[in-house]
Amino acid sequence: MPRTADHDARRAQIIDGLVRVAGRDGLHAVTMRSVAAEAGVSLRLVQYYFESKAQLMNAVLERLERQSHERWAARLAGLRDPSPREVVEALLAEALPTDPESRVFHQVWTSYAVLALTDPSMAAQPFVEGPDRLERQITRVLAGAGVAGDPETEAARLLALAHGLGTSVLVGRRSPGSAMDILRRHLDELFAPVP
Amino acid sequence: MPRTADHDARRAQIIDGLVRVAGRDGLHAVTMRSVAAEAGVSLRLVQYYFESKAQLMNAVLERLERQSHERWAARLAGLRDPSPREVVEALLAEALPTDPESRVFHQVWTSYAVLALTDPSMAAQPFVEGPDRLERQITRVLAGAGVAGDPETEAARLLALAHGLGTSVLVGRRSPGSAMDILRRHLDELFAPVP
DNA sequence: ATCATATTGATACAGCCGTACCACAACGGG
DNA sequence: CCCGTTGTGGTACGGCTGTATCAATATGAT
Incomplete structure (x- = not known):
């Protein structure tokens, strides 16, 4: 050798x-x-x-996916005896491009997603499976917390809202702070005690 | 001649x-x-x-923007004596890629938006001003309808939700119908009569 | 009819792209 | 010691890109 x-x-x-x-x-x-x-x-x-370039592009996607998963696990591990709401908030915070590093991640990830819309050689799975996993996880937390409404629908709504807010931050239409405010306001409603 | x-x-x-x-x-x-x-x-x-190609690209963006504005006005004009909720629903329906034509529009528009994130020669205004206008319009309708909560926040939330749902439809994670269902469920809540 | 000009066509050119190829530097097992 | 394997560098090649150049055609006012 x-x-x-x-x-x-x-x-x-x-x-x-x-x-x-x-x-x-x-x-x-x-x-x-x-x-x-x-x-x-x-x-x-x-x-x-x-x-080949295709292999390089694929490797990048894999690495981004793994990094995202790790950040996401680390954020959860950082919580000590968290309430369901804290868990959900931590999960969704990862969907918002807050710090510059996260911004680069979301920007590149979005570029890849757009590419995958038309390029058949680029796997579309990560862009479906990733959010699907996240949605299932949120569904479970919501169901366990006994929030009002159908947990699946509420999880889907939460994820879509977070993603939409993330995009508006990315294009510079909104600050990360105001996006987080809106998200928290939504969570306030969702986790409001049933009357 | x-x-x-x-x-x-x-x-x-x-x-x-x-x-x-x-x-x-x-x-x-x-x-x-x-x-x-x-x-x-x-x-x-x-x-x-x-x-030049740059001029062509710019012209396309202008045309897309104008077409979107027209579809959006036509949808409103098609309503006879509409309720505030119907107006809002019509405005947001345009944000979802329902028919194939709308799908192509959103796909190309998103591609442009991603390009504008890094290409300084490409104006980022349309991707900020367009949604901003829409958000102001929705804010006005909500304020007029006297819904619960701050109209501005609720409008922002609605728009982000619609955009997030639109993206999930675009990547094939959700059907246009289920996205519309979630959106309507959200509107049900928003327009629920105050107790 | 005819001709100036608005409109269209074919092709050339320099530059960048992904990839392939050739040379060789480093190094550890025999 | 030295040789074959692994890692690194330089460069060439065909193809595609945006743009520029050189012609040719069609038309309607004269």
Whole structure:
């Protein structure tokens, strides 16, 4: 076995380069060359670690998905003996582009989703399964908390609202704070004690 | 004066070609050549009517915006002596990709919005001003109807919900019917008679 | 009829894209 | 020690892009 470099670290370095390019200049500015330059490696190296651009794009999507899942789990783990409302609020906060890092994530993720609308080679599953999982999880919490209304419908409504608010923040139509306010107001209603 | 063609009709023909390409294959598949082929004209003609691709892209955005505004006015005009709730429902129905035509519109519009996130040459105004106008209009109706809660907040919530639902329909996570159901359920609550 | 000009067509060009290919540097097992 | 495997760099190639250039056609006022 000759010299061994940290394969995974290199891949992560390149993927992060792509995410930075996509976040700054848009997904259309992502080329093998621009990614290589941003990651500080040669074009050949990008080709070496990802045989084709399609594989690179896919790897980025997987990494984004995993990172999202981790942030989302970490946020839950940070709560000590949380109420159902706190759990739901934590889950939905992840759907809003609050800090710059989260903003880049949502921007790139949305770019991918739009691409997947028309590109058959790009799997549409992540954009359906991810929210589906989240919706099921919220449904469970709502059902357990005994809120008024059908838990499934309320979960769907919550998720759609959060996503819509997230988009308006992304395009600069609303501040993260005001989006969070609206979301909390909705939760106030939902978790209001039944009369 | 030699032969006279309908300038505006030609421009519309080309723009419609672009919208079809963008709707079918994605905005990344939009090239001067693909648009020309789809519109059934020569590449040179596209160059003739739109000096550069940037101008073409801008013209498309303007046309989409105008069409949206027209559909939206037509929907309102179709209501005879409508209740506030009917007005709001009509306004929001336009935000959902129900028929195929509306679906293409939303798909292309979203592609443009994502592009505008990073491309400074692309005006971000339409993606802010359009929803803003709609939100103000809904605010006015809600205030006039005397619904519970702050009209501005409720209008913002409604719009975000509708947009979120629209997105979930677009990515195939939900049917237009179920999205409309959730929206109506929300309106039921909002317009419920105060006790 | 005819001709100036509005309109359309074919093609050339420079640049960027993804990918393929060739050379070689580093390094650990024999 | 050294050789084959693994990692890295440079560069060439065909194809597609937006744009520019050179012609040709059609038409209606004269």
